[in-house]
Amino acid sequence: MSKGLLIVLSGPSGVGKGTVCSALRKRVPELVYSVSATTRQPRIGEEHGVNYFFKSREQFLSMIENDQLLEHAQYVDNFYGTPRDFVEETINSGKDIILEIEVQGALKVKEKFPDGVFVFLLPPSLEELKDRIQGRGTENQATIDHRMSVALDEINLLEYYDYAVVNDQIDLACKRIESIIIAEHCKVRK
Amino acid sequence: MSKGLLIVLSGPSGVGKGTVCSALRKRVPELVYSVSATTRQPRIGEEHGVNYFFKSREQFLSMIENDQLLEHAQYVDNFYGTPRDFVEETINSGKDIILEIEVQGALKVKEKFPDGVFVFLLPPSLEELKDRIQGRGTENQATIDHRMSVALDEINLLEYYDYAVVNDQIDLACKRIESIIIAEHCKVRK
Numbered sequence: 001m002s003k004g005l006l007i008v009l010s011g012p013s014g015v016g017k018g019t020v021c022s023a024l025r026k027r028v029p030e031l032v033y034s035v036s037a038t039t040r041q042p043r044i045g046e047e048h049g050v051n052y053f054f055k056s057r058e059q060f061l062s063m064i065e066n067d068q069l070l071e072h073a074q075y076v077d078n079f080y081g082t083p084r085d086f087v088e089e090t091i092n093s094g095k096d097i098i099l100e101i102e103v104q105g106a107l108k109v110k111e112k113f114p115d116g117v118f119v120f121l122l123p124p125s126l127e128e129l130k131d132r133i134q135g136r137g138t139e140n141q142a143t144i145d146h147r148m149s150v151a152l153d154e155i156n157l158l159e160y161y162d163y164a165v166v167n168d169q170i171d172l173a174c175k176r177i178e179s180i181i182i183a184e185h186c187k188v189r190k
Numbered sequence: 191m192s193k194g195l196l197i198v199l200s201g202p203s204g205v206g207k208g209t210v211c212s213a214l215r216k217r218v219p220e221l222v223y224s225v226s227a228t229t230r231q232p233r234i235g236e237e238h239g240v241n242y243f244f245k246s247r248e249q250f251l252s253m254i255e256n257d258q259l260l261e262h263a264q265y266v267d268n269f270y271g272t273p274r275d276f277v278e279e280t281i282n283s284g285k286d287i288i289l290e291i292e293v294q295g296a297l298k299v300k301e302k303f304p305d306g307v308f309v310f311l312l313p314p315s316l317e318e319l320k321d322r323i324q325g326r327g328t329e330n331q332a333t334i335d336h337r338m339s340v341a342l343d344e345i346n347l348l349e350y351y352d353y354a355v356v357n358d359q360i361d362l363a364c365k366r367i368e369s370i371i372i373a374e375h376c377k378v379r380k
Contacts, residue, residue, distance in 0.1 A: 119376075159380060162378060163376040163377055176372055178369070179368070179369035179370075179373045179376075180372075180376060182369035182370075182373075183353065183366075183370040183373035183374070186309075186369075187352065187354075188348060188354050190349060
């Protein structure tokens with residue numbers, strides 16, 4: 001049996017990674033979703049192993065120590081990370097797995113998992129991205145400018161990715177990513 | 191405007207290249223078909239520039255001399271070849287072009303056009319290929335054995351191709367090739 005693929009879907013904040021990833025999982029139901037580990041408390045309705053792997057701080061630090069995370073980051077007081085075991089078990093069972101993650105995290109995953117398929121989601125234009133970042137709500141101009149500047153820095157990291165997919169329409173973006181998965185399975189490994 | 195792609199569809203005799211190529215052109219009507227040059231006489235209904243570019247022997251030899259063919263071969267008394275101009279004009283205009291060709295010819299095209307996307311069509315199994323070669327009609331056992339042996343030699347050249355597509359069902363094979371084309375357009379060029 002041949003191995004599955006690790007598909008890493010990334011892109012700047014505001015580009016629509018989450019929306020595209022959800023739509024893609026509906027379109028390709030056999031695609032496994034990489035569940036993150038976190039030290040934050042579960043919210044009502046969240047299930048261990050479905051939404052997150054909930055870990056104590058000690059457990060999480062021990063996972064870092066033992067190289068059991070493909071990447072991790074800290075937001076406010078909580079840790080988030082991608083468990084290596086879950087990814088490896090899935091692809092070894094012949095199934096494809098998708099990891100939706102921000103740009104810096106994706107590059108850390110690439111260091112540990114260079115055989116992954118790294119897909120960068122692009123906005124149709126920078127104006128469109130600005131609209132989406134502004135459209136989120138009540139941020140002031142300085143915050144919006146900062147987010148745009150971070151997004152531009154992230155787009156400059158496109159060269160480290162295998163594929164660039166424009167998110168002009170969700171269904172088109174999903175079709176492109178599905179096509180990338182099909183094509184990668186047809187690749188002659190040399 | 192970005193350039194189009196040269197898609198080279200190849201594979202052993204009997205694998206169904208022609209059938210898949212026709213079905214693919216119906217599925218992806220914007221895909222341009224690479225028209226061969228030949229010195230053979232036009233048959234009734236054949237049009238210059240549609241079925242073939244009909245050339246005199248002198249014209250054809252001059253095209254070889256002036257490196258105007260990506261590959262050429264002689265069958266019985268006639269020459270056949272792939273005009274370089276038609277391929278280059280098509281991709282420079284931003285359109286994709288598909289070339290359906292036997293395995294040795296494809297490798298010659300690769301020498302002159304390494305940026306092409308080389309797709310090898312595989313039979314679902316060797317038994318299936320034998321059935322298809324036998325099913326063609328009245329060949330004797332020695333001819334069938336010879337064709338199988340040639341096909342096996344050709345399948346050994348798979349490693350020089352970018353993608354392997356199994357022709358188990360025509361519509362599935364077409365979907366895979368269409369996916370390869372979409373994915374190649376999303377590739378980050380480094």
